Amino acid sequence: xxxxxxxxxxxxxxxxxxxxxxxxxxxxxxxxxxxxxxxxxxxxxxxxxxxxxxxxxxxxxxxxxxxxxxxxxxxxxxxxxxxxxxxxxxxxxxxxxxxxxxxxxxxxxxxxxxxxxxxxxxxxxxxxxxxxxxxxxxxxxxxxxxxxxxxxxxxxxxxxxxxxxxxxxxxxxxxxxxxxxxxxxxxxxxxxxxxxxxxxxxxxxxxxxxxxxxxxxxxxxxxxxxxxxxxxxxxxxxxxx
Amino acid sequence: xxxxxxxxxxxxxxxxxxxxxxxxxxxxxxxxxxxxxxxxxxxxxxxxxxxxxxxxxxxxxxxxxxxxxxxxxxxxxxxxxxxxxxxxxxxxxxxxxxxxxxxxxxxxxxxxxxxxxxxxxxxxxxxxxxxxxxxxxxxxxxxxxxxxxxxxxxxxxxxxxxxxxxxxxxxxxxxxxxxxxxxx
Numbered sequence: 295x296x297x298x299x300x301x302x303x304x305x306x307x308x309x310x311x312x313x314x315x316x317x318x319x320x321x322x323x324x325x326x327x328x329x330x331x332x333x334x335x336x337x338x339x340x341x342x343x344x345x346x347x348x349x350x351x352x353x354x355x356x357x358x359x360x361x362x363x364x365x366x367x368x369x370x371x372x373x374x375x376x377x378x379x380x381x382x383x384x385x386x387x388x389x390x391x392x393x394x395x396x397x398x399x400x401x402x403x404x405x406x407x408x409x410x411x412x413x414x415x416x417x418x419x420x421x422x423x424x425x426x427x428x429x430x431x432x433x434x435x436x437x438x439x440x441x442x443x444x445x446x447x448x449x450x451x452x453x454x455x456x457x458x459x460x461x462x463x464x465x466x467x468x469x470x471x472x473x474x475x476x477x478x479x480x481x482x483x484x485x486x487x488x489x490x491x492x493x494x495x496x497x498x499x500x501x502x503x504x505x506x507x508x509x510x511x512x513x514x515x516x517x518x519x520x521x522x523x524x525x526x527x528x529x530x531x532x533x534x535x
Numbered sequence: 536x537x538x539x540x541x542x543x544x545x546x547x548x549x550x551x552x553x554x555x556x557x558x559x560x561x562x563x564x565x566x567x568x569x570x571x572x573x574x575x576x577x578x579x580x581x582x583x584x585x586x587x588x589x590x591x592x593x594x595x596x597x598x599x600x601x602x603x604x605x606x607x608x609x610x611x612x613x614x615x616x617x618x619x620x621x622x623x624x625x626x627x628x629x630x631x632x633x634x635x636x637x638x639x640x641x642x643x644x645x646x647x648x649x650x651x652x653x654x655x656x657x658x659x660x661x662x663x664x665x666x667x668x669x670x671x672x673x674x675x676x677x678x679x680x681x682x683x684x685x686x687x688x689x690x691x692x693x694x695x696x697x698x699x700x701x702x703x704x705x706x707x708x709x710x711x712x713x714x715x716x717x718x719x
Contacts, residue, residue, distance in 0.1 A: 303718060307543045309663030318546075318661030321594040322708050326689075328718035331682050335646050336654050337667075337719045339615040340607060341624035347571060359562070380539050389571075393554025401550045403560045404631065405601070417562050419553050421571075455547065455554055463607050464719045468658050468665060470545040487663055488543045497543060521541045 298523040299333045300464045301380060307493035315483035317444050337464040343389040345423055352421040355394075355434035359417030366416035368397025368435030370511040373454065373471070373499065376428040380522015384428025390518075391457040392420045392432055399440030408440055433511065439478050451478035451485060460520040471516045472498045544665065547658035549601045556603065556628045572605065572626025575640045580620035582611030582641040585701030587670075589636045591629060591657060594709030598634025602659035606638060609651070613644035642672070642701075650680035657706065666716045670695050670704050686715045
């Protein structure tokens with residue numbers, strides 16, 4: 295295990311707890327500042343997952359909920375990228391989970407009553423474990439934008455939710471991937487709650503013609519960066535610091 | 536070496552169950568592997584079995600019925616490495632109606648330099664960056680715990696309540712009894 299503590303979290307890339315344009319934050323944002331604490335073994339460690347925990351079709355949302363011989367409806371896409379740490383190193387062997395609406399913008403969830411129909415062949419749940427070079431890939435269909443109750447005429451940009459584990463619980467991250475060129479990104483209070491435009495842009499996947507397969511599936515590239523570790527302490531650094 | 540900034544966090548949203556607790560979303564029929572984190576006690580491990588009963592409340596005092604809670608804890612021996620009998624990590628969604636989340640686990644032991652505790656991580660609609668807090672136990676000696684000491688007069692918000700089968704704990708996202716959340 296790497297015992298180097300994680301670098302302090304850079305909050306300038308994360309949404310603040312209270313974001314008035316995102317109504318659900320009003321009653322859920324803590325009002326006290328986060329209490330700073332030193333990392334202990336508790337936060338430096340975290341769960342590990344083996345391939346045995348997953349099913350053979352978990353990373354293929356096109357077929358993992360479909361009846362035999364059928365597949366999900368919508369634009370076929372391959373979402374791929376690398377999981378990296380703050381030093382740019384590949385992070386292998388980590389669990390990534392994704393979930394999303396179907397091509398019409400409807401979630402397969404008891405609480406989603408949007409007009410767009412469910413697709414009998416699409417569940418919207420996928421999982422994989424990053425490869426030795428940190429890479430990951432999911433086959434899915436491009437989700438549709440959908441309206442949501444936020445007090446006005448609000449539409450979420452098309453997005454895929456990502457849940458990512460790191461080496462330690464201090465790196466645990468949930469985020470969303472958006473699609474290049476989506477005009478809803480600039481109008482979405484959830485996306486716009488990220489205070490730094492360059493940081494938000496890193497959540498926007500790019501069309502990747504190099505991995506696009508002719509007559510089959512388009513590819514989108516999405517890299518994820520986990521919180522990094524503190525700079526290496528060199529031997530000539532005074533002791534006790 | 537290049538220094539890359541962490542990817543921004545975004546809310547888990549109200550449909551987090553599809554990805555993280557699929558059975559709760561009604562995806563029983565899917566052809567996928569088991570729901571991860573559902574069971575922590577896997578065999579007959581040494582230690583005291585406890586039921587940990589959690590609720591999350593918003594600023595209006597209403598139970599949050601669409602939260603996902605993960606816990607990470609030491610074994611009864613104070614270790615963060617589990618085995619085929621016990622998994623140190625658990626994950627439950629709060630009930631879609633009652634808001635209750637129940638973990639069947641083992642009472643944690645004391646890691647070196649700390650009192651027994653459980654790390655709690657909460658994501659939900661309206662939470663942009665996952666919230667990290669801790670649970671300590673009312674029947675343990677917490678006097679020398681360095682993290683609990685930092686909470687000062689808010690330390691009580693981190694201490695669970697004893698119940699017949701284990702412990703219960705309420706996390707308050709806002710208000711006069713707001714729980715302490717940490718910048719780890």
